[in-house]
Amino acid sequence: MTNSLDFLDKIVEVKIDRPLGSKHSEKYPKHIYPINYGYVPNTISGDGKELDCYILGVFEPIEYFKGKCIAIIRRKNDNDDKLIVVPEDKTYTNEQIIALTEFQERFFESEILR
Secondary structure, eight states, X not given: OOOGGGGTTSEEEEEEEEOTTOBSOSSSTTOBOSSEEEEETTOOOTTSSOEEEEEOSOOSOOSEEEEEEEXXXXXXXXXXXXXXXXXXXXXXXXXXHXXXXXXXXXXXXXXXXX
């Protein structure tokens, strides 16, 4: 299993599978992604899938992103960490991260690791 903490303060390459404005799934068509969301290829997270990433600071749908991991959302009631990846010249406070990921993280108890 991949240790998400290994990515903190590192440059990360992310494949976007849910671009900004996309639907979560046919099962949840009203759940629209307000940010780009993807994963780090060739990693394994606690849920057995690739390590997920929220991309902040990019305001158009993208397919691929290379940026800096500035924080990790660690879910306490789910085994699935989320990397917070931003353009290298950007930074976000914990409060901003919480606000921008609330659309999905409101369903989980979590903490932000830096």
